[in-house]
Amino acid sequence: MVKVAVIGGGVAGAAAAWRLTKRGAEVTLYDRFSPPHAQGSSHGESRIIRSAYFEGSFYVPLLNEVFPLWRELEQLSGEHILTMNGALMIGSATSGLVTRAAQAAREHGLAVDYLETEDFRRRYRGHLVRDGEVAVLDHQAGFLNPEAAVRAMLAQVPDVRRDTLVKSIAGVRSGVDAVVVAAGPWTPELVDWIPLRIERQVHGWFSIARDAEWFRPDNFPAFMRESPDSKFMYGIPSLDGKTLKLGRHHEGEITTPETIRRRVDERDLDPLRLLAATHLRGVSGHVERTLTCMYSNTPDDDFVIDFSPDDPRVVVISACSGHGFKFGPIIGDIAADMVLDGGTRRDIAHFSLDRFASASEVPDDHRGHHE
Ligand SMILES: Cc1cc2nc3c(=O)[nH]c(=O)nc-3n(C[C@H](O)[C@H](O)[C@H](O)COP(=O)(O)OP(=O)(O)OC[C@H]3O[C@@H](n4cnc5c(N)ncnc54)[C@H](O)[C@@H]3O)c2cc1C
Structure with a gap:
């Protein structure tokens, strides 16, 4: 053996x-x-899982193989791990996030909907959709525990x-x-x-101030949003009916596992508050809980x-x-x-x-x- x-x-x-x-x-x-x-x-x-992969369409064959393996693990363990409720990639029609997600979907024949501004606004009330913003709705997607x-x-x-x-x-x-x-x-x-660079990341669970049903998994897929300055935020649907988990992709300080600043303060939360106020409807600036985590980044x-x-x-x-x-x-x-x-x-x-x-x-x- x-x-x-x-x-x-x-x-x-x-x-x-x-x-x-x-x-x-x-x-x-x-x-x-x-x-x-x-x-x-x-x-x-929670962790987002999605298939229309803007990071590179060469990841898609691996993603196609991974969904049955997650289901196999659920069956073996009796644990509920994977919730399939889609994922939204949001940005301008020319943003890297939207164009590359759409390209990966095209190349691999993935099930996606391309939502024009009005359609996006009507379907997802929790998002504040600016003129010119569109979304790719990835159906082979959701979130993991x-x-x-x-x-x-x-x-x-x-x-x-x-x-x-x-x-x-x-x-x-x-x-x-x-x-x-x-x-x-x-x-x-x-x-x-x-060559790895370790990056500190922060999540905040923000209080939902109104219409909690807008943010439940049935109505609110996990999302990634690219802003015009090419920065990314993401959110995961509300699992408790009271809070929404938000994070920024990258933008964290370089650290090590020994020296990472575990305390989360206003410097960490203010940028997330600004993003919540700018892009979401009915999410307050009050943060119920937080965590720190580390990315290990290759060049x-x-x-x-x-x-x-x-x-x-x-x-x-x-x-x-x-x-x-x-x-x-x-x-x-x-x-x-x-x-x-x-x-x-x-x-x-x-x-x-x-x-x-x-x-x-x-x-x-x-x-x-x-x-
Ligand atoms: C805030 C945040 C959000 C993320 N969101 C997503 C997402 O939505 N979707 C997604 O797909 N990915 C996401 N990721 C990335 C994903 O979580 C990571 O890629 C993944 O968890 C990395 O797992 P790992 O096993 O490599 O590392 P780790 O989970 O860090 O595991 C390493 C393990 O090694 C152990 N270890 C280390 N050194 C030793 C040693 N010398 N001896 C014994 N044990 C040792 C540690 O204790 C640890 O348990 C996110 C990451 C972060 C931080």
Whole structure:
């Protein structure tokens, strides 16, 4: 039996451990905390999943494969993880978000509706729709429960070692056939050959001041909105009928897992309040609760899924850059392919380390954070 050590029990490591276990490997998963926990990147009640992928249409085949895997996990665990209620990509008709989402949908024959301004206004009362704003409604989309997902994956793995820090890959390498490194924002502590920049992110749950039904999942798909200055905000439908979760995509300070400012203050919330007041109807400036989280960004915001350049029995997954959660089960399956078959039939060319091979392509601020 192939023995594998998995470092990290966020969505990536938990998924790799689940898929490896399913395929007959003997897996030991280590996590420095007790997942699901709120110290890394895989927490906060909800994560958007969508298919008309503005980040690159090469992600779509992986997304098409991931929905059945999320359903498989629900069946195995009895947990409700995936709610399919669509997703809206909002912006001007020429914005990158709208045009690239529409292009990915066209290229892959995805089910989307293109909503002109009036139509968008009429259908989604919670949005304040300016003249010229349009939306792509992605039907193969919705949101996930991250804590339930991680819990469900870990429940499939017999040997999970919680509160166990792995100090180096060498520390777990002997005695196993392969190692999967899925340490999220801590990855630079274990490998120094992925140029990652760790970014602090904040979520706020804003009080709904009127017409709570506008924001319920049935009436209000998760959304991303690009403003004319190319900045992104997003929101997730109200799960409690009282609050709406809002965040800004990127725009956070560069940090490390050791030094991250966990306290959320007015500097964090004021930009979100302004966005809520500008773009949403009936959402107050009062914030019921908040959280901090970390993005692990590559220079081009695409994932890294590759073998270690030093050791072909070590696979590293950094599937974040702020958009990796939805891919969890397929990333885990790819890691299992790489460990058990030495490669994968899925197209992961965009995620290779080679693209950073030329040092000149790596900006200084991406050269790891632990110097
Ligand atoms: C605010 C926010 C919003 C997001 N929204 C979305 C979204 O809507 N849709 C989407 O698809 N994606 C979203 N993402 C991105 C997504 O959540 C991440 O890509 C994903 O959670 C990354 O998971 P991970 O397993 O790589 O990292 P993590 O969840 O951080 O897991 C890493 C794990 O490794 C453990 N670990 C680290 N070092 C060691 C060590 N040395 N020894 C043992 N254990 C170790 C840690 O304790 C941790 O549990 C969002 C991210 C954030 C922060």
